[in-house]
Amino acid sequence: MTKVLERPLAPWAEPAWQHLRALRAQPPAALLLHAAAFGDAEALAERYARLLLCEAQAEAAPCGSCRGCREAAAGTHPDLLRVAVPEDKREIGIDQIRQASDWCSRTARGRHRVLRIRAADRMNRAAANALLKTLEEPPPGVVIVLSAQRLHALPATIRSRCLAVALRQPEEGEYERTLEQAGLGAERVRAAQARTPGDLSAALDLAAEDVETVEAWQRAWRQGVEQGDTLQAAAQLSETDWPQAQVWLQRQVVAWAREPGAAALLQPAWAALMRLRRMESTTLDRLLPAEEVIILLRRAYTALSSPPRRQPAP
Numbered sequence: 001m002t003k004v005l006e007r008p009l010a011p012w013a014e015p016a017w018q019h020l021r022a023l024r025a026q027p028p029a030a031l032l033l034h035a036a037a038f039g040d041a042e043a044l045a046e047r048y049a050r051l052l053l054c055e056a057q058a059e060a061a062p063c064g065s066c067r068g069c070r071e072a073a074a075g076t077h078p079d080l081l082r083v084a085v086p087e088d089k090r091e092i093g094i095d096q097i098r099q100a101s102d103w104c105s106r107t108a109r110g111r112h113r114v115l116r117i118r119a120a121d122r123m124n125r126a127a128a129n130a131l132l133k134t135l136e137e138p139p140p141g142v143v144i145v146l147s148a149q150r151l152h153a154l155p156a157t158i159r160s161r162c163l164a165v166a167l168r169q170p171e172e173g174e175y176e177r178t179l180e181q182a183g184l185g186a187e188r189v190r191a192a193q194a195r196t197p198g199d200l201s202a203a204l205d206l207a208a209e210d211v212e213t214v215e216a217w218q219r220a221w222r223q224g225v226e227q228g229d230t231l232q233a234a235a236q237l238s239e240t241d242w243p244q245a246q247v248w249l250q251r252q253v254v255a256w257a258r259e260p261g262a263a264a265l266l267q268p269a270w271a272a273l274m275r276l277r278r279m280e281s282t283t284l285d286r287l288l289p290a291e292e293v294i295i296l297l298r299r300a301y302t303a304l305s306s307p308p309r310r311q312p313a314p
């Protein structure tokens with residue numbers, strides 16, 4: 001049975017998480033989680049919803065293995081409803097909240113029914129008024145978890161009926177350090193900052209994608225440089241994010257060049273890599289030049305009298 005992997009929690013979400021965990025046995029009818037970065041509030045709200053639905057009665061975090069955890073992650077749990085801004089709309093509308101309120105009044109399979117309202121600060125006025133009715137008389141066992149970035153965008157009447165839990169602000173440099181500790185190199189930290197400023201959850205999503213890509217590069221390296229299947233390796237590399245793949249290849253060569261006797265042997269491969277870097281090309285155009293790089297790396301690999309049994313660095 002596959003286990004649902006729990007994403008690491010941002011250090012600045014940790015105090016809020018401890019607070020939520022303490023509320024596990026007797027959760028309030030409505031919670032409002034808010035953070036400067038929306039993804040962080042979202043991640044926490046999702047984790048708390050899963051903790052409430054975990055059938056293993058896990059204390060620290062959802063167990064990830066039980067029926068409740070797996071169904072919640074797959075989006076099929078009968079006691080979990082997520083409401084969000086529809087993709088083709090800009091706000092959460094009244095119909096969505098009315099349907100959610102009906103859902104709340106049905107019988108739970110387990111102890112709780114959890115209604116998650118993502119980006120609650122984007123409910124329109126009618127939707128907020130409809131939600132207020134449910135918040136005034138919440139059905140027993142129902143836990144409504146709102147997440148929001150702009151607290152002031154929520155009506156005071158809603159805020160006053162929720163227990164508000166705020167994530168603290170990351171300290172200076174804490175966001176960058178956390179990404180680096182999660183295994184992202186400096187370049188990827190910069191890329192993550194550019195694409196998802198300040199939002200650790202979103203950055204970790206990117207990082208997870210990256211791990212698969214790096215594994216594909218490592219396979220290509222073994223296949224081409226160590227086993228001599230150079231064309232196949234070049235094809236594999238060309239199909240991935242090519243600018244990133246080149247940066248990775250450069251790092252491999254630089255690291256390898258530090259080994260005794262390797263620098264001179266790697267010179268031709270390095271030159272070919274630099275030529276390739278200057279090329280603005282389509283996948284097809286770069287296949288042969290990429291193979292040339294692999295062939296030259298392969299040559300260096302076999303020329304070293306005792307080729308290092310080196311694993312490509314991550």
Ligand SMILES: [Zn+2]
Nearest residue numbers: 054063066069
């Ligand atoms: Zn569980």
